[in-house]
Amino acid sequence: MxxxxxxxxxxxxCCEPYLLGIENPExxxxxxxxxxSAFVLANINYLMNSHHPQTRPTKERKAILKWAKSVHWKGLEIIDHKFGSVNDMDGYVEFKASFIENGEPGCIHENSHFVKENGKWYYESGIHK
Ligand SMILES: [Zn+2]
Structure with a gap:
């Protein structure tokens, strides 16, 4: 598949070893x-754990889970990335994630900032485009 x-x-x-916690993304x-992939599978634990503790939306956990389940995910397109390689400590990834929500097409176009701490990457924040 x-x-x-x-x-x-x-x-x-691809993503399964990360979602199962067997490997960490490099x-x-x-x-x-x-x-x-975690959004598609509504894997809220993974979404929370991969979110940097300082910006982690713990209070919105339920709302995020409900939303992830309610939309029909259509696909991911990586537009650009800057740094974020194996030897970097932070990086940016610009992407478009498409979905259908209540029968209407939607899209998240974001430039996300990622940081690496203790050898593990975290989503830190994002700027919507
Ligand atoms: Zn994947």
Missing amino acids: LCYCNSQKDYHH TAEQLMRSRY
């Missing part, structure tokens, strides 16, 4: 892709 994140790779060799883009 192809991965949800549109990598054209098999899910078992790049900011891998983390971004795995978070998209």
Whole structure:
């Protein structure tokens, strides 16, 4: 089965090891892709754990889960990325995530900022485009 994140790779060799906690993403883009897959699967634990503790929306946990389940995810497109490679400590990934919400097409176009702490990447914040 192809991965949800549109990598054209098999899910078992793409986002699944991250979502199961077997491996940690090595790049900011891998983390971004795995978070998209987590949205598709409404894996709220993964979304919370991969969100930097200082900006983690703990109070919105239920609302995020409800929203992730309510929309029909259509796909992910990576537009650009800056830094965020294996040897970087932070990075940016610009993406478009498309979905259908209440029968209407929607899209999140965001430039996300990722930071690496203790060898692990976290989503820190995002600027909507
Ligand atoms: Zn994937």
